[in-house]
Amino acid sequence: MSNILVVDDVAPLAEQYAYDLKRIAGYDVTVATNGAAALDRLRNDSIDCALLDLEMPGMDGFEVLRALKHQGIETPVIVYTGTGNFDRCIEAVRLGAAGFIDKAEPMERVAQEVANAIERHRLRRELWALQRRLGESGLVGRGAAMDRLRDSIARVAGIPSPVLILGESGTGKELVARELHRLGTNPAGPFVVINAAALPEALVESELFGHERGAFTGAASTRKGAFEAAENGTLFLDEIGELPLPVQPKLLRALEQHTVTRLGTSKSIAVNARVIAATHRDLDRLVADGVFREDLLFRLNVHVLRVPPLRERPEDVPLLAARFVDETCTRFGMLPKRLSPEAREALVHHGWQRNNVRELRNVIERSVVATDGETR
Ligand SMILES: Nc1ncnc2c1ncn2[C@@H]1O[C@H](COP(=O)(O)OP(=O)(O)OP(=O)(O)O)[C@@H](O)[C@H]1O
Ligand SMILES: [Mg+2]
DSSP: EEEEEEOOHHHHHHHHHHHHHHHHHEEEEEESSHHHHHHHHHSSSSSEEEEESSSOOOOSSSHHHHHHHHHTOOOOOOEEEEOOOOOHHHHHHHHTTEEEEEEOOOHHHHHHHHHHHHHHHHHHHHHHHHHHHHHSSOOOOOOOHHHHHHHHHHHHHHHHSSSEEOTTTTTSHHHHHHHHHTTSSSSSEEEEETTTTOHHHHHHHHHHEEEEETTSSTOSSSSHHHHHTTTTTTEEEEGGGGGGGGGGGHHHHHHHHHHHEOOOOOOOEEEOOOEEEEEEOOOHHHTTTTSSSSHHHHTTSSSSEEEEOOOGGGGHHHHHHHHHHHHHHTTTTOOOHHHHHHHHHHHHHSSSOOSSHHHHHHHHHHHHHTTTTTTO
16 A cells, blocks of 8 residues: 655644545555655655645745755655645646645545556656666676776766767677667667668668658658657667768758758758767778768767777676677577686687677677587
């Protein structure tokens, strides 16, 4: 059963409210008659939801909300007011209140509001827990280079500016992009990938910015582009070095003005997507060769993350190898296997010149499958 706290300086009113709420919804309801007592209860007891009066002498409802925020207490709080002052309610929601009600509302509505707030809170916590669990399966590696990379990821994850990820093929650039998204401000938002190298040149622009019906032969219906699809989330532009030159100024405009124009119209649409770009190419070189615009590079390379090649972090190989052995066994429904010490040594000392972590994963997958049935 849920524990509800009613906070009101007028004790008889609070008692009546508590009594009605208990009768109608069956909650366990207790009362606090000032802000300090409420804070104390919220800090120390397991309260599922609080109903908080905004107007109280001494520490008022706003101060309670501020203190909760400050102390990281996430219990959902619904504010209620007898004065019907809307602006104050909205301010309370800005301070973190889960909702507001008028004291005159029927108790059934109040009970419903409380149930909704508890449910929303439960869902949010579940989502966080899942995200954290998923996170554990992300970037593997405990060496100094990976720790530095993790620090850099944490540093830029929360900011809205573009991030450029550089690194050789197979080093984990896409994984880093997903990590940035996961640690960013809206991990529940979309993560949209556009790979400039995998798309025919003629399609890149419409994939990025969308098109109106009839914009070109084959455009049978209006379609949103990746920028719009990534609204309030992340747009990952993989292989940015292969972006066709004619599209580059349009991307620059989208980054600078936060608007896109679908092919076949002149109407601009506001977009809000965090852009992450990646490449294994040397962009300075591409600029010198005249195939990449310098202004776009300057726009992208404010925050750069470099993913080191695997041969520069041999200390990560055992952990990665063990992870890939487990993954392969699970995927192919095999009994769990372990690497022999000799195999592990050989992997650590292999040069990993070509495809880095992807190459390691492939080598392991092949050998795990090849040795299936052998005893070890
Ligand atoms: N640190 C890591 N921990 C666990 N898995 C990793 C790590 N780095 C890379 N991988 C795995 O290696 C493979 C290649 O990674 P990813 O696709 O992110 O590389 P990339 O740099 O984008 O490569 P490319 O340049 O070829 O696109 C993926 O299967 C990825 O999950
Ligand atoms: Mg990639």
